[in-house]
Amino acid sequence: MTYFPEEVVEHIFSFLPSHSDRNTVSLVCKVWYEIERLSRRSVFVGNCYAVRPEQVVRRFPNVRALTVKGKPHFADFNLVPPDWGGYAGPWIEAAARSCVGLEELRMKRMVVSDESLELLARSFPRFKALVLISCEGFSTEGLADIASHCNVNLNLNCFGACLVDSRTLPQLRHLRELDLQENDVEDRGPRWLSSFPDSCTSLVSLNFACIKGEVDSASLERLVAKSPNLRSLRLNRAVSVDTLSKILLRTPNLEDLGTGNLTEEFQTESYLRLTNALEKCKMLRSLSGFWDASPACVPFIYPLCHQLTGLNLSYTPTLEYSDLTKMISRCVKLQRLWVLDCISDKGLQVVASSCKDLQELRVFPSDFYVAGYSAVTEEGLVAISSGCRKLTSLLYFCHQMTNEALLTIAKNCPNFIRFRLCILEPRKPDATTNQPLDEGFGAIVRECKGLRRLSISGLLTDKVFMYIGKYAKQLEMLSIAFAGDSDEGMMHIMNGCKNLRKLEIRDSPFGDGALLGNVAKYETMRSLWMSSCNVTLKGCEILASKMPMLNVEIMNELDGSCEMEENSVDPSRVEKLYVYRTTAGARDDAPNFVKIL
Amino acid sequence: MSTSSTNSAASPAVSGLDYDDTALTLALPGSSADPAADRKRAHADHDKPPSPKYAPFTFSLKHESSARHAQLLMVITLRTVPTDLDAAPCATTCRARAVGWPPVRAYRRNALREEGGAGCKLVKVAVDGAPYLRKVDLAAHDGYAALLRALHAMFASCLAVRGAGADGVGRLVDSATGAEYVPTYEDKDGDWMLVGDVPFKMFVDSCKRIRLMKSSEAVNLSPRSSSQ
Numbered sequence: 001m002t003y004f005p006e007e008v009v010e011h012i013f014s015f016l017p018s019h020s021d022r023n024t025v026s027l028v029c030k031v032w033y034e035i036e037r038l039s040r041r042s043v044f045v046g047n048c049y050a051v052r053p054e055q056v057v058r059r060f061p062n063v064r065a066l067t068v069k070g071k072p073h074f075a076d077f078n079l080v081p082p083d084w085g086g087y088a089g090p091w092i093e094a095a096a097r098s099c100v101g102l103e104e105l106r107m108k109r110m111v112v113s114d115e116s117l118e119l120l121a122r123s124f125p126r127f128k129a130l131v132l133i134s135c136e137g138f139s140t141e142g143l144a145d146i147a148s149h150c151n152v153n154l155n156l157n158c159f160g161a162c163l164v165d166s167r168t169l170p171q172l173r174h175l176r177e178l179d180l181q182e183n184d185v186e187d188r189g190p191r192w193l194s195s196f197p198d199s200c201t202s203l204v205s206l207n208f209a210c211i212k213g214e215v216d217s218a219s220l221e222r223l224v225a226k227s228p229n230l231r232s233l234r235l236n237r238a239v240s241v242d243t244l245s246k247i248l249l250r251t252p253n254l255e256d257l258g259t260g261n262l263t264e265e266f267q268t269e270s271y272l273r274l275t276n277a278l279e280k281c282k283m284l285r286s287l288s289g290f291w292d293a294s295p296a297c298v299p300f301i302y303p304l305c306h307q308l309t310g311l312n313l314s315y316t317p318t319l320e321y322s323d324l325t326k327m328i329s330r331c332v333k334l335q336r337l338w339v340l341d342c343i344s345d346k347g348l349q350v351v352a353s354s355c356k357d358l359q360e361l362r363v364f365p366s367d368f369y370v371a372g373y374s375a376v377t378e379e380g381l382v383a384i385s386s387g388c389r390k391l392t393s394l395l396y397f398c399h400q401m402t403n404e405a406l407l408t409i410a411k412n413c414p415n416f417i418r419f420r421l422c423i424l425e426p427r428k429p430d431a432t433t434n435q436p437l438d439e440g441f442g443a444i445v446r447e448c449k450g451l452r453r454l455s456i457s458g459l460l461t462d463k464v465f466m467y468i469g470k471y472a473k474q475l476e477m478l479s480i481a482f483a484g485d486s487d488e489g490m491m492h493i494m495n496g497c498k499n500l501r502k503l504e505i506r507d508s509p510f511g512d513g514a515l516l517g518n519v520a521k522y523e524t525m526r527s528l529w530m531s532s533c534n535v536t537l538k539g540c541e542i543l544a545s546k547m548p549m550l551n552v553e554i555m556n557e558l559d560g561s562c563e564m565e566e567n568s569v570d571p572s573r574v575e576k577l578y579v580y581r582t583t584a585g586a587r588d589d590a591p592n593f594v595k596i597l
Numbered sequence: 598m599s600t601s602s603t604n605s606a607a608s609p610a611v612s613g614l615d616y617d618d619t620a621l622t623l624a625l626p627g628s629s630a631d632p633a634a635d636r637k638r639a640h641a642d643h644d645k646p647p648s649p650k651y652a653p654f655t656f657s658l659k660h661e662s663s664a665r666h667a668q669l670l671m672v673i674t675l676r677t678v679p680t681d682l683d684a685a686p687c688a689t690t691c692r693a694r695a696v697g698w699p700p701v702r703a704y705r706r707n708a709l710r711e712e713g714g715a716g717c718k719l720v721k722v723a724v725d726g727a728p729y730l731r732k733v734d735l736a737a738h739d740g741y742a743a744l745l746r747a748l749h750a751m752f753a754s755c756l757a758v759r760g761a762g763a764d765g766v767g768r769l770v771d772s773a774t775g776a777e778y779v780p781t782y783e784d785k786d787g788d789w790m791l792v793g794d795v796p797f798k799m800f801v802d803s804c805k806r807i808r809l810m811k812s813s814e815a816v817n818l819s820p821r822s823s824s825q
Binding site: 074182481 | 695696697703705708
């Protein structure tokens with residue numbers, strides 16, 4: 001193979017599907033390393049502090065698509081203090097200097113400033129796609145810059161808390177996709193929509209579900225009318241049923257719809273028009289939105305149900321089990337379902353008997369203020385598992401669980417790739433036997449040989465970790481909360497889970513012994529997070545000294561807002577610990593409450 | 598005035614004791630011997646803004662009986678609770694709810710909180726002798742029967758429904774002791790009333806919070822005499 005011309009080798013490499021495969025071939029010899037790095041089009045950086053941006057862009061000057069992730073996952077639940085880090089600026093600056101061919105940038109849990117967006121807009125003439133998930137730190141000024149400078153095929157996805165000034169959004173020209181998800185949008189009026197230039201006919205995806213204020217319906221209709229390629233449209237709560245109906249008449253190719261307001265005073269005529277319009281959308285497969293939907297409105301969606309593969313009702317606490325089941329029982333092709341626990345166990349039984357193709361189910365809690373109460377229990381999940389044998393991905397918040405149920409579920413659905421179970425009350429035992437749930441989760445990891453992601457909850461001893469370490473050989477990410485008895489628990493994981501990449505632990509009795517029991521393991525992992533555990537400063541210092549390739553970050557709250565403990569906290573005890581491998585050394589942008597050992 | 602078998606959790610020697618001796622009260626440690634004042638004060642304290650902001654919350658129940666009088670001494674230690682997390686997990690050792698639990702993203706929490714705002718009336722529900730609080734949305738139920746069913750479901754681990762009539766409304770009873778619980782509520786005027794005396798809609802409007810009181814205590818309550 002060394003005698004093939006470079007172009008041939010490069011062409012062969014182009015068939016390699018995954019980053020890890022390409023990383024592997026680059027290790028074979030210097031020639032392959034060079035060929036590979038110059039032809040690499042897509043780079044994934046799982047931890048922005050694992051490598052310096054300059055190193056990445058120097059090695060891969062021709063990269064077209066760059067993905068970078070910042071804060072650890074537990075930042076989603078407010079466990080990472082604000083201003084911790086994860087700044088996008090250095091990445092955008094480095095790319096602007098060395099990778100002018102960049103077309104796509106995806107960032108998750110990072111802090112993106114307006115200046116960075118402006119730089120991004122100016123620096124990449126072929127820029128197509130900006131995807132921001134759970135990011136923060138920018139406003140519509142930055143987005144406006146992106147819009148005004150990027151003129152071809154712009155894909156803008158923003159998820160997460162960012163300030164978006166709707167007034168400046170308008171100048172988006174030739175945009176292909178504008179997708180704002182889960183943002184905190186500062187509303188400055190409805191005119192942003194009307195600022196799409198007439199020449200912009202390339203819109204493929206528009207999602208402004210998170211913008212809180214009114215939108216100008218006439219502008220929206222005009223925009224949709226001149227976007228023949230529109231495939232995905234997600235509206236906000238302010239859009240009326242009548243506007244929705246008018247829009248849908250113009251979007252025969254729509255595949256994904258997020259509804260607007262479905263609560264208005266019920267006028268049959270409006271809803272009949274909606275049904276007519278929906279029936280024209282033969283390609284529609286995915287439905288979401290339903291903000292505050294009134295149960296009376298739901299029957300008007302029925303004609304659509306038989307063709308749906310995706311349904312998100314998880315923002316609709318107004319629908320009770322009977323409304324939900326009447327709708328879902330018609331969705332026989334459903335593959336992905338997100339609901340609230342209002343659906344109850346009975347409702348899940350209906351799902352189980354109707355949706356035989358279900359692959360992904362998420363059941364979210366509807367009430368965060370009533371600890372431990374939810375209308376779903378183990379019964380709902382058992383029903384699902386026996387009816388939906390194709391299930392591979394699960395997120396399930398529930399009131400209680402039993403070992404017997406988990407055993408049944410494991411037997412019924414051995415194909416789980418993601419299994420995340422959250423029993424609302426911490427440390428709750430088996431609801432019938434009062435035993436720990438070790439055996440149940442043990443069954444899950446034993447039967448589901450392809451399991452890659454697992455979150456456990458309820459009363460759990462070290463035994464469950466013994467099972468996980470023994471059987472979960474494909475496991476890449478493990479989330480632990482309020483579980484275990486001793487260091488042995490964590491040691492089982494560290495020694496047993498060969499493919500472990502991310503380990504996040506909170507409120508569990510693991511200490512220095514576990515932390516230091518297998519230090520070499522950390523170099524094979526992306527990161528470790530431990531909060532409210534028993535590790536001490538001494539233990540962390542030892543870790544840092546033994547493993548220079550790791551950054552050992554310790555976080556001490558200065559405002560005492562994490563002081564939930566009854567007694568004053570032992571000062572040598574580390575409240576939050578974040579350990580990750582890195583070639584970049586200690587980062588220089590850490591705030592004063594972060595200590596890097 | 599004796600309350601013979603109300604507190605059957607205690608030894609038989611309890612029977613014949615003065616009602617006040619066996620009264621269950623919520624009080625700060627070292628409080629006065631006047632049960633009525635304690636009860637009032639405890640209720641008033643309940644909603645006071647806590648300080649410091651995140652002081653730990655423990656709730657322990659001690660039952661001591663002296664050899665001679667089998668005096669029932671209930672000591673409940675009440676400390677302050679984080680304001681925005683006022684429901685403690687139902688656990689044998691009760692701790693303040695942990696930050697970031699349950700693990701739900703802030704966006705989702707905010708979105709549902711907004712939606713719950715309109716047409717939703719959440720009130721706290723306390724159960725005498727239980728170390729946790731729940732909340733119930735009164736607007737979500739169309740009548741007393743539905744509400745009581747919901748209350749039962751909420752406390753199903755320690756309460757049972759006995760003698761459910763045709764309308765499904767029964768009495769809430771402690772599964773372990775057989776002690777009966779009577780739903781009471783505090784109205785806009787701060788008076789404690791028996792649930793069920795007024796039309797449901799009126800109840801929903803005026804109810805500030807609910808307390809499942811042991812029926813022995815509820816004898817002190819009178820039905821709402823006149824509307825104001």
